[in-house]
Amino acid sequence: MNNPVMTASGTFGSGQEFSEYVDLGRLGAVVTKGVANHPWEGNPTPRVAEVYGGMLNAVGLQNPGIDLFCRRDIPFLSQFDTRIMVNVCGHTEEEYCEVVERLAEEPVDLLEINISCPNVREGGIAFGTDPAAVETITRAVKRYARQPVIMKLSPNVTSIADMARAAEAGGADGISLINTITGMKIDVNKRKFVLANKTGGMSGPAIKPVAVRMVYQAAHAVRIPVVGMGGIMTGEDAAEFMLAGATAVSVGTANFTDPAATVRILSELEDYMRRTGTEDVNELIGAVTE
Amino acid sequence: MRKKEEGTILSQKEIVPGIFDLRLEAPDAAAEASAGQFVNLYLDDPARLLPRPISICGADPTEGALRMVYRVSGPGTGTAELSRMEPGRTLSLMGPLGNGFPLGQAGEGRVFLIGGGIGIPPLLQAAGELLDLRGRSDHTDVILGYRDRNDFLAREFEPFGHVAIATEDGSLGTRGTVLDAIRAENLHADVIFACGPKPMLAAVARYAAEEAIPCWISMEERMACGIGACLACVCRTKETDGHSNVRNRRVCKDGPVFRADEIVF
Structure with missing residues (x-):
């Protein structure tokens, strides 16, 4: 990768919409919105709500399906000098494996397996909250994968270290965290749920301390690389995740506040390095001291 | 960029x-x-x-x-x-x-600009552009729906066409909805452009279908990115959309203006 700044799945589409605002070639990787073996319609609206210092979403992994994705989105992204990480979702082990197998022949650099979406009833988080299930799905996906497999973990667990170790035991090449934290918002005047799905995944700077803690714990539990994310708004936030043990970081909700947030964060990270006399960004990985 | x-x-x-x-x-x-x-x-x-x-x-x-x-x-x-x-x-x-109203579709025909509540403001620009486009205001009817006599912008529409008002409490214009005002004043259109709350848009879409009038409506939905990436603000469509590959279109990017007969209310 050119640099450690990537996009967080679901906040950047497949890059096309953002390419009007960001030179995608400056990003370490574009991580696509989750794609399944067939098109998913997603949840009813409203799908988003703002909360203090963050937001809730319950999009429900609407996606065009792997066929259209391979025909349209991969060729688009291939024009840019960036790595392509495809986020894969499914309802069942077979569905995940079908997508991974389909991607084996595609010019894709990395796979991120979404076992942590809180907004779909089957699949998603159901695989990501039990260590045995994490290990099983990781092992299954690895059988079909040609590209390195990053397992995307849920923060809605008691021990993130157990989940990280389970992914490593299943053969994962890396882990990414955190996905969103399950939340809820109620309109007290209407006495109704704000989201049609009642619950949604919380993201944004309000969850950053939780994410930094979990990245730190996960990074200490495994030897494989960790991709850190959760409320990164600035270059210093990115540095914080790397100090906690992340090898790379993903920028999510910040893309909604400024479509050029990724490249701004990258240049702020470079400023931070200059200011602190850091020559190689990899020096930051896990460099927090007591 | x-x-x-x-x-x-x-x-x-x-x-x-x-x-x-x-x-x-x-x-x-x-x-x-x-x-x-x-x-x-x-x-x-x-x-x-x-x-x-x-x-x-x-x-x-x-x-x-x-x-x-x-x-x-x-x-x-x-x-x-x-x-x-x-x-x-x-x-x-x-x-x-977003895309905006396809005002060119009006041709020389009679146009309804229908606005409800906070859906009214974008129609003021539409009314002005329509006059610029056609050089005449006598084929434009502006029908505005308000809750009560606290109307806003209504007088600013006057140079651009005939203005009809409906209020829920009857304190101004016709009591009832924008459709009640259309019937009360016996107005007729060849093309409709509308913006307002969902129930109003649904009623206007039904009216347009019954009368076989081409109709474009501006939809509203909770948004996040505003540029078509996050898929928060979708609306249901009758047919599978070419971009999403499901029966959903993005209000921020594919809309906010859609053909009324595409939308499922």
Whole structure:
């Protein structure tokens, strides 16, 4: 990768919409919105709500399906000098494996397996909250994968270290965290749920301390690389995740506040390095001291 | 590359209780804005991350100014904070976003511009552009629906066509809905453009289907990115959409204006 700044799945589409605002070639990787073996319609609206210092979403992994994705989105992204990480979702082990197998022949650099979406009833988080299930799905996906497999973990667990170790035991090449934290918002005047799905995944700077803690714990539990994310708004936030043990970081909700947030964060990270006399960004990985 | 623009507030006033008229110096957006498009306004508050998508009520490319008429949706919703911003303050924005009304479809026919509540402002720009396009105002009927006698912008439509008003409480114009006003005044159209609350749009779409009148409606939905990436603001469509590959279209990017007969209410 050119640099450690990537996009967080679901906040950047497949890059096309953002390419009007960001030179995608400056990003370490574009991580696509989750794609399944067939098109998913997603949840009813409203799908988003703002909360203090963050937001809730319950999009429900609407996606065009792997066929259209391979025909349209991969060729688009291939024009840019960036790595392509495809986020894969499914309802069942077979569905995940079908997508991974389909991607084996595609010019894709990395796979991120979404076992942590809180907004779909089957699949998603159901695989990501039990260590045995994490290990099983990781092992299954690895059988079909040609590209390195990053397992995307849920923060809605008691021990993130157990989940990280389970992914490593299943053969994962890396882990990414955190996905969103399950939340809820109620309109007290209407006495109704704000989201049609009642619950949604919380993201944004309000969850950053939780994410930094979990990245730190996960990074200490495994030897494989960790991709850190959760409320990164600035270059210093990115540095914080790397100090906690992340090898790379993903920028999510910040893309909604400024479509050029990724490249701004990258240049702020470079400023931070200059200011602190850091020559190689990899020096930051896990460099927090007591 | 497109990017956020730093605008400056020229003026802001409350025109009726809870409805604010904001003029913003934003030359880039003003140069491109056409009727039915919107801008994302950013509150520059780390606790409020999401942009507020606000429809454009008018654009003056020569002055580099945009006009937005919006409702304060409640305390602490962001629009309340926006309404307290003074002239001279900078405000970042992005836009224009979305597709806008296809006013060329009006041809020489009789047009209804139907607006309800806070859906009325974008129709003012549409009315002006329609007059510029056709050079006549006698084939345009503007039908505006309000809750009560606190009407806003109604008089500003007068140079652009015949204005009919409906109020829920009957304190102004026809008592009832915009469709009641259309029937009461025996108005007829060949093309309809509408913007307003969902129940009004559903009723207008039904009316247009019954009368076989081509109709375009501007939809509203909770948004996050505003540029078609996050898939928050979708509306249900009858047919599978080419981009999403499901029966959903993005209000911010494919809309906000859609053919009424595409939409499932």
